[in-house]
Amino acid sequence: MIDTYRHKGMRRKLIEELRAMGISAIDVLDAFDQVPRHFFLDSSFTNQAYSNMAFQIGEGQTISHPYTVAFQTQLLNLNKGQRILEIGTGSGFQTAILCALGARVVSIERQRNLYISAKSKIAQLGYVPNLFFGDGYKGKASYAPYDSILVTCGAPFIPEDLKNQLKVGGRLVIPIGEGDKQIMTRLTKINEEEWKTETFGDFSFVPMLTKTAK
Template identity: 35%
Template sequence: MDVDYEAERGRMVEQQLAARGIEDQRVLDAMRRVPRHEFVPETAARYAYEDHPMPIGDGQTISQPYIVALMLEAARIGPEDSVLDVGTGSGYAAAVAAQLAHRVVSIERHPGLAVTAAATLEALGYRVNVVTGDGTLGWTDGAPYDAIVAAATGPSLPRAWVEQLAPRGRIVMPIGRPGGAQHLAVFQRRADGELRETNLGAVAFVPLVGDEAWPEA
């Protein structure tokens, strides 16, 4: 039986996002437009709009739709903003961010995932610059960034991201040990240059691996 993906997206937005407190209309509209089923393995496409993360290979996952929306809402991305998306994965979150921002750079440490995500994004018409590298070091060629969003948990805020953050910029990332206690943190750069942290609650993410986070297992 064929799946009505547009209807499934609509239900996802209303039941999983709006009903649970996501209020940013631009984020809700972007999540309505981006075809999440195109960013998961074909055999799993019919489950793409369910309320849970999904494996995409190389030990990585595509995040739960609610978490993607929560992080992008917290990043407060404006139409003229530049965004660094750390942990491209399937490219889904970068595609949603591309609906919100002027420019998106997405960095992935797994070359295979980076190639696949870049191909999917290009085929669907999303303008995202996908690069391969250590996400904990950011990407200086695209700095400064108005928002940095990371889909993996680190022990602390990487110094490189702070250096690449624009005045009044925001960083959204999970903090905590893989398999242990983690929380979703939002860092806001204030007018005096200092960062103010807000805790958005408990989450569970794969580890952020790199020079300024966890070592390779």
Template identity: 40%
Template sequence: MSMQEARQDMVARQLAGRGIADERVLRAMGEVPREAFVAPAHRSLAYADGPLPIGRGQTISQPWIVARMIEAARIGPGSRVLEIGAGSGYAAAVMLQMDAHVLAIERDPALAEAARLRLEDLGYELELRCADGSAGAPQSAPFDAIIVSAAGPRLPEPLRRQLVPGGRLVMPVGSAEVQRLLRLTAPDPPGSGNPRTEDLGGVRFVPLLGAEGWPL
């Protein structure tokens, strides 16, 4: 099976076959070459139904998880998105393929530089910062959606404040052993009530380190 065939099989079986319904997400994940975002030793497993190591103790998430988070964030053309924990850059590439405007933050300098070069080589344009992203990017806010690809002890209050009215924060929360994927939706109009938080199911992510995450 070629990489293109494996990619389409992944979209059909792992994503659409397990409930991902957003056609924009399915189309983008059928177009982005996931094999470009994994180490050469793991390229034959690029479309396997699971996470893969990308070095520095980090992983590229299972394709279904990437699709689930992007679908849950309700991202569309023109959406302003903050991604915290860019890793290899794969999720950012999927969102860029959907014509979103993405600001990505990665705290590990080696991963950040590798992701920047990889995305540039593939023709994607975005701003990628190397920083502690746990408190977001207040100077660049507000955002239509914030996706956090690491698990923290709680939904950080600074991230809530960086959402537009009706904006979505999608983030895993919990300990190393037990985590839940949560979606917080900001009230619209502002002040009309409390944010709405939904539990989207159990997940397993690396820890979010930093000022609003777990201590270093």
């Protein structure tokens, strides 16, 4: 991996842009400084890697806008050492951000090619999340309960399996809705029967699909 002073300078510029857009969590901004986003994109996009843009990464999927990644991560209010379930590994960039924050990450990807690519790139950065190829709607019960769950694709509804795998006091951050726009939603598990629901405006994600791709 090549990470030059130029790349680092572009990261610092992006961080200042995120700060101006309302990302205030210092640990999240520090994680963005640590993780080279250009490493998760085709080399032809190096000059644009630190722009606040989404990019196609194959299999009909995208690497989200840096602001979207930062915003979702900030909503989790993570503490180091917490166990996090991520639904939608994608390029692996969000996974690496969670690892940089000191989380114990379990991540599921339904596209095999993306799973293989992300696994390789994350390992090269020295992070060791538990990555799985599978159906995100089912979560990963064998590692539950989770302190937080992050869904990085647009869900038509909130999967019950994910709610069941969250600790009491934990947070589920999920964009809900079908079509071009979803409502960013944070659910906090008060107890086994009661939830606090907060919404944070419209975002745009690729859809959360049910079947894994071979």
